[in-house]
Amino acid sequence: MDSRFITALSIWIHKPQVVHKDVFASSIESESDDSLLRVIYPKLRTQVNEFTELCSKGPAYRFTSIFITYIVELKNGYILVSVLDDNSGFLQSSWLKDVLEPRLNHWYSCDARVNIPSLALIDRRMYQLQYERLKNTYGPILVKNWSEKTDPMKFVYEDIGIACYLICLWKDEHVNFVDLGCGNGLLTYILSSEGFDGIGIDIRKRHIWESYPISVQQRLKESSLNPEDFSGFPQTNWLIGNHSDELTPWLPILASKTGPSCKLFVLPCCPYGLFGKFNIPKSSLSFLPQTVKVNQITGTSRYGIYLNYIQQILGICGFIPEVDALRIPSTRRICIVGRSMVDSKCVDNTVYLGRLSTVNKYIEFERDLILKPNKMFIARSLTETPSNCTTISKFVIEKISHTVFRALLSCKPNKYLLQSHDLVLSDDLKIQTLDSRWWNPGDC
Template sequence: MVFRPDELAADAAPIIAQDPTIGTEAGTEAGTDAGHAPLWRPLFRHQGTFPPESFVEGMLDLIKNPNNNSSWLFRADILHDAPVLDGAELRPVQFESGEDNVPPSSIPSFSDFQCSRYIVRRMIPRNTLRDKPLDQTCLVAHAILPPGGPGVAFLHEWTDAESRGSVSLSYDYFDESDRSVNRITRTGFHLLEVIHKHGQGKVEGYRKRVHHDVLIPQARVQNRYTTLKQKYARPLIQGWAEITDPVKHVFEDISIAAFLIELWVDMYGQQQTPFPGFVDIGCGNGLLVYILNQEGCTGWGFDARARKSWSAYSTRVELSTGVQDSLQRLVLLPPPVSKQGMAEVSGGEDFNAELVHDGCFPKGTFIISNHADELTPWTPILATISDCPFIMIPCCSHDLTGARFRAPPPKDKTKPDSSYASLVLWVAEIAKDCGWEPEQEMLRIPSTRNTALVGRKRRSDGLRHLDTEQVVEKYGGTYGYLETVVKLAKNGAQGGLQQMASNPAVDEHGRPTDE
């Protein structure tokens, strides 16, 4: 439904009034006379059927998540949140790291309204090189931007007898001439639209479907992401060697690196456990491996095909098994796949057995499976065989033979049954059958394939008699996988890379570039 609020006239009477005796100091207010409170000019009003509690709940969501109103913002850190006792005087507070955020000289009060909650949030910008964090005071039952000066207020009016009401927005302008500035008016329209959407959603039973920041707090990942972006983004984009979109891939891998580093801080940092290293199976262009190694998280990656980027991203790393290149061309032949008949299916002089990896890694090595496609369903199986934690971020759907297939839809009809959702549930079931308790996180990356499954906890039941070969058979077996490995291990596999590079419709994973 199109959002069409009533736009109020420029000379419309204010619908909220600031008390001139509280929160106003003579000569300190821009655009006000000494001793007179600012005028809050109403811009828009929209009818609604959501009650006051839904309005307050929606406003609190937006106070805590200003990124819902502006893509320039990452989040808000709540510095202060406390109830206000009747008659209590509100005093401005200065917080650490807020030297540039001067608190208001006093906190305003509004005629006929009683403040019940006092919140101070620090809005964190997405680009800290362009913008600085901004501390902002918010008062409930209505919220305002920097008080004691120009700001914005929301008012909810409700009639119990009719179960109807309205929500309106008012500005305290820097200057009265700002009323004619279209951009400021459009911003007000958008702000009211968002709170109306949230309020209606509450009363209509909206339930959030996607939950971010389940495993790691949002602030930690975003702060790490900002640091990595400032360090690597510009040179990586400028030096991009692939045919794919550098902006998407660079920011996506920086985001994944930020999440992994913070995950590893939780897994290894607090226990003072040495980082065991990582292996990125199906590492693609190798950028994620490069960033992690640059940040001191030592590991390596391999893929069936080399990439043009590897000459820039590959380094020498020291692992528990010795010193080696961080990026290597290898194909995976997991232990459950019988090597019997290798000689028969390999044939010819172009087969290179040295390119075949057995899928066994040193105990504890963290396995990364980022859009690894054919290797995605193998990830929890490999992790079980070598006793390794893992993360898998599924993308394209393949079975254990390496063939494309559509994962079966969930039996639970309340769960989404899209091809991607079905794939995620299918590989999660494999992980559970391998004795893992997979934890799900929706990553904040520029991709619709952003579900991560983390395996770092083992189930206490049934592990003693776990048979990975039975798990493999349960999920379709491996018939045909050996032939696929042999084809990739032949010298002609490099020709496939050249053919793919000549077709701009696919990326280095062989996927459409618009995925």
């Protein structure tokens, strides 16, 4: 069967929300060679309960739910959607023909890829309900009182989404967390306000910390941490790395040092290795236990390669890496969770010590790959250096501007370039603009 047809169908099966505005998500309950059963979760505002849809595979895929029965098949290079039975419910025949069918053919023609399904590790309905509650509880007041220079609409609702995901991931688990590189402290604030015990640590205090309740301020610690020398966090059972930059690859290692039962959640952003900016290392798969399979992120982008690298470190540290995609306003939405261990006997002292020995060997392996003289962990500076030229003196800016413009004005007009932009050049080198005015470029 045509692989592009299967891929287009897979997008509709796994990510219906990208085409149907009233769908929040779907999840696969069971699957065999002949069929699959999925649950579709409508958005809360529709007031429609989640429902199941049975998909029978074959030359034509048959979808059956309480609302409608329809067939999707490939005929002469065109994907055709045919409705067999319509009960005029959530999925309607007109929508399937007018919206889904063209979209399936678009995916088919451009050979689209199936990206990582979002919220795959948690209960989608629980996430919807929790997010709506957290958004209404924390969103308006945090946006109103935002004291940082960053965009509150992005950062507030991004951290609300991350907090909601963690709450759904933890469920009823007793959690004592450490949020490493907590930044504005918003994630720590929301989680602690929701009754979870934990602290946030960052190398630099933020102004917004002072706007939080005293009980939350006491949980935010300004401290520098060298993971090479650090022995772990006693009593902690979850480490969080939310855009923790240079600490990101150290999160699995710090979780291992903390104890055999410590788990982790990491949301990678800026690519760092153990000893500086991330440069693609030699394969570290030789350190992975044979029972660990890394969920290779498709594509050859630097970000995809970095996600695979972080997964490998989780595997080396004894975790079974799980990959998921968050629903947050960010291009960096892929998270990696380490909550299950490769060896069920990891709490045994001998097994745990062997795990730490493997981790230490890998640290030295990556250290040997570094070409620079300083092969140590490098923490970020206590002071944030602006990178947008805001601190350059006005004198320097004006001098550069004048130098550039003098050089440009000394150049003779390029007749062919001007004509390509529908501009006219006269014999005395004056330029006629689009509004029919004549401009003297200088020196004429």
